[in-house]
Amino acid sequence: MTYIALLRGINVGGHRVTMEVLRRLFTELGFANVRTYIQTGNVFFDAPVQDRALLTARIEQHLEQALGYAVPTFLRSPEELEHLLVLNPFSHLTVTDDMRLCLMFLTDSAPTGLVLPLRSPKGDMEIVHLTDHEAFVIWHIIDGRAPATLSFLDKTLGRRTTTRFFPTAAKILAAARNS
Template sequence: MSENYIAFLRAINVGGRTVKMERLRELFTELGLDGVRTYIQSGNVFFSTAETDRAALTARIEAHLAEALGYAVPVMLRTVDEVAEVVDLDPFAAVEVTPDLRLCVLFLSEPLPDGTEFPIHSPKGDWDILGATPGAAFAVVHLRNGRLGTDPSTCLPKTYAGRTTARFFHTTVKILAAARKA
């Protein structure tokens, strides 16, 4: 039985690392993954596979992307149901949204360390991490002069050895809706 996945890629179409979505679809198809589709230019890939070892699948995708693109592309794999659980949590329900805030989901390669206490506030006051599940952390980013400050994924506890990639919460909701339109 196949599982439907969303691959959230880090380092795609930022910092001069441009990859056309057609090429990204080709790379995932070369791996034998089924129903490969992409959503917007920020590295969101939908596919299905009967592979059950998520760690091995992630490693295989990362190795193939690194070989083809010439740089590391961290991959956070989530099932469509797992992304639905994140959205259904509505982790920002208590946040009063203003034009100077951005709500972000940080997809984690591994859970935050045991004992991490929330909220976590940045020293400069430009973000707050409100909480987390084993696979995601929820950050409120405060714009300064209309710009994003420090990336909250770089400010997780120093004991966190994993990797992250961020998506705005409203984009995560749209990604989920698109993934469900198989």
């Protein structure tokens, strides 16, 4: 089975790692056809293991041991990522230069009962759609600045998340399929 590993905190906040090192670390776990896409921690690999919780735990443990810091890992199949892209709850919007469309991946189940769209008190973030383990979020650029903190999203969706811009998620899927 082919997996897409979306890693949080790679090449930000002083946590620098080359894609060559990431590929080596995933290969050390016995995965086949390991490849990476851009410098933000997107790894594609083939593995016979179907238990995602076990697979995720193995990856996170190995990365933390090798790199010296926790690397939350979010696994999706190419088909699952494609489903999210096709779902595209942003399609009805007129996107402007002051908007960034984001796809957030969650470890925990998305909260139920939220009235959507849900905008942050500062007006800089807006949750527009939820699936079981993903959130579609708009970052509103205010005075030329992206949101400075994700505390609204952390409080609403949980702290174990990682985000990819929606157009980047489409490129990640294309790269996963072309290798």
